[in-house]
Amino acid sequence: MKCPKCQRPVDHEAESCYSCGYSELEAAERYGANHVQLSRVHDAAACLRKQERDDLAEALDHLEMKFPQMLFCAYLGSLPPGVSMSELGFWLLNHGQVKGAEYARPNENAILLILDMNSKQIGVSLGYFAESLITEEDAYRALMHARPNLINAEFGEALERIFLRLSRVLRKKGRKLQKVSHQELQDQSRALNRNVLDLPPHLRPELPEKQPEIELRSA
Amino acid sequence: MKTTFLILLIASLPMAGLCSKVEMPEWEEPKAAASYILGGGLWPNDILADTDTGEGEGESEGETSEEASEGALATTEEGNELEKNPVAKKENLEFFGPAEGTEALAVPPPTEVARTKATETSVDAVAEEPVVEALPPLTGELKDLYFAHAPVDFLVDRQRLLTEQKSNDIKRFLEFHSDESDYHIYVFVVGETQKIPDDINLQQLHREWFADSPTVVMFYYREAPDMTEFVYNDAISSALPSSVFERIRQNCLREGAATDLAPDQVEKMAIELSIQLYWLSRLEQHESKEAQALAAETPIHELPASADAPELLREYAPGIFLEESGRRFVSMILTALLIVLVVIIVAAIGWTAIWWRNRDRYSGKPLLFPTFQVVPRLGGEFSGGGFVSMSFELHDPTR
Missing domain, CATH: 1.20.5 (Single alpha-helices involved in coiled-coils or other helix-helix interfaces)
Known part of the structure; x- marks a missing residue:
């Protein structure tokens, strides 16, 4: 795992980044501690046509039927300079509430696509459960699969292809998990959550002095 | 009184019957009958004149119809007299032909006198009989037409004894045969009464004309297939036994005898000869050693009819x-x-490609993942910041 801010490796149980001390508190300080409501496909940049929105919604319906536990959502916006997509993804998954998502689809099962129209970048933010199913390599391959559509400004079709590609990864992973026993599954979970960096627990850094202002602003 | 009146009345009845007269129809005038034309003028005058010959004579004499019937009766009596005395009959007939004893007497020329009913029936009888033209002998110019030069066409019918359509068919078939076969067939058609001149030697003529190529000449006599003569090259005749050629001849004659008309006979015999020559060529190939090896390599069925084979051949050799x-x-x-x-x-x-591409779209059985406990990091409740990104800028300096 990497720190959303400095992109350096972060241990699973780290309360904050070893390098830069980044944590959810810093994200809340910057983007707000409140919860925000999102659409399943939140087109803040208004770059999707109706036909594309309909097609994408239909594809997401199929995917939700196929994977009842998973949450598929997307955020399309024109991010201002200085806003990191990884930080935004980290904050949205922890503070966002997708409309229509049942309790069976918590944000830790979410696959959030973030499309920045200014920097021409696209990224995938994964919840805890989703990142245990989808590796970074699979996610990157899915993004590359849709690159031609993104270059041709076919954003709706690009998002659909990415989701479909990721659903294929999920299907393979699901078939593998169905074959393993409960004990093996627990072993895998432990291996996944073990201390990668083998470092002592990193304590939460102290909040800066202007913390009360942030809380007031977010309130 | 009454009795006397009754007797007088009965006695007067026969007297009244004697005095009465029956009125019969008659012409207004005695010669008015001659003014009516039989048939109302529909018939030609000549026919009326012929049919009224007996009556005309009666009219000229000014006799009535009763007199005419008497005249007809006299004619029958005269006929009986002629039958009894044929010499008198010959003297009475008017004949304009040549004198008796000449050749032309056999076929008298038509005259006006011969238009009587008796002569008409005899003329019809002659017309129904087939007219046989006496063909001239093969001498002089006709002989030169046949034998002076080597024939150009495969069918030589200088006197046009065959029909034009059939001649064309046979010619086309013989041309086709010459293209497909090693042997050429020339057919000479002459009349059944004609004879090949004595100074013409067919074998010698064949040597002069067809010494270079294997050729069969068939001399056909019209409607007399049994008189047909076949002339082969000397090399062919000497290479194979005579029984082979006799068999070919018999087969051709059998085909020719199947019909009566000359064009059909020529056609059938030519086709049969063509077939026989094919087997003859096969036989010759089999005779030579080199040909034996060649024949062993090539099966018989490698020689189907070509696409331009005439329909005539299709009819006889399907x-x-x-x-x-x-x-x-x-x-x-x-x-x-x-x-x-x-x-x-x-x-x-x-279909497989489309299915493979869209297989993710098809909703199948829902897939449930086993749940396992995850440890939060960086203080995040739902996400620990797992993120992968990519740029789709064409001129991205970072790529």
Whole structure:
């Protein structure tokens, strides 16, 4: 795992980044501690046509039927300079509430696509459960699969292809998990959550002095 | 009183019957009957004159119809007299032909006198009999037409004894045969009463004309196929036993005897000769050692009829067309099956590709993942910041 801010490796149980001390508190300080409501496909940049929105919604319906536990959502916006997509993804998954998502689809099962129209970048933010199913390599391959559509400004079709590609990864992973026993599954979970960096627990850094202002602003 | 009156009345009845007279129809005038024309003028005057010959004589004499019947009766009596005395009959008949004893007497020329009913029936009887033209002998110019020069066409019918359509068919068949076979066939058609001149030696003529190429000359006599003569090259005649040629001749004569008309006979005999010559060539090939090896390599069925074979040959030898048509039919079926197979394979590949591409769209059985406990990091409740990004800028300096 990497720190959303400095992109350096972060241990699973780290309360904050070893390098830069980044944590959810810093994200809340910057983007707000409140919860925000999102659409399943939140087109803040208004770059999707109706036909594309309909097609994408239909594809997401199929995917939700196929994977009842998973949450598929997307955020399309024109991010201002200085806003990191990884930080935004980290904050949205922890503070966002997708409309229509049942309790069976918590944000830790979410696959959030973030499309920045200014920097021409696209990224995938994964919840805890989703990142245990989808590796970074699979996610990157899915993004590359849709690159031609993104270059041709076919954003709706690009998002659909990415989701479909990721659903294929999920299907393979699901078939593998169905074959393993409960004990093996627990072993895998432990291996996944073990201390990668083998470092002592990193304590939460102290909040800066202007913390009360942030809380007031977010309130 | 009453009795006396009754007697007088009965006695007067026969007197009244004697005095009465029956009125009969009659012409207004005695000669008015001559003014009515029989048939109302519909018939030609000549016919009326012929039919009224007896009556005309009666009119000229000014006799009535009763007199005319008497005249007719007299005529029959005269006829009986002629039958009794044929010499008198000959003297009474008016004949304008040549004198008796000349050749032309056999066929008297038509005259006006011969228009009587008796002579008309005799003329009809002559007309129904087939007219046989006496063909001139093969001498002089006609002889030169046949034998002066080597023939150009395969059918030599200088006197046009065959029909034009049949001649063209036979010519075309013989041309086709000469293209397909090693042997050429020349057919000479002469009349059944004509004879080949004594100074013409057919074998010698064959040597002069067809010494270079193997040729068979068939001399056909019209409607007399049994008189047909076949002349072969010396090399061919000496190479094979005479029984072979006799068998060919017998087969041709048998085919010719199947019909009565000369054109059909020539056609059938030519076709049979063509078939026989094919087997003759096969026999010759089999005789030579080199040809034996060649024949062993090439099967018989490699020689189907070509596409331009005339329909005449199809009628008489349909067997050689069966293999070609069957092969063509089989090839057509195979081609159609191949096309259908290719279409099915292409369709299956296309369908598989479409299914493979869209297989993620099809909703199948829901897939449930086993839940396991995850440890939060960086203080995040739902996400620990797992993120992968990519730029789709064309001129991205970072890529």
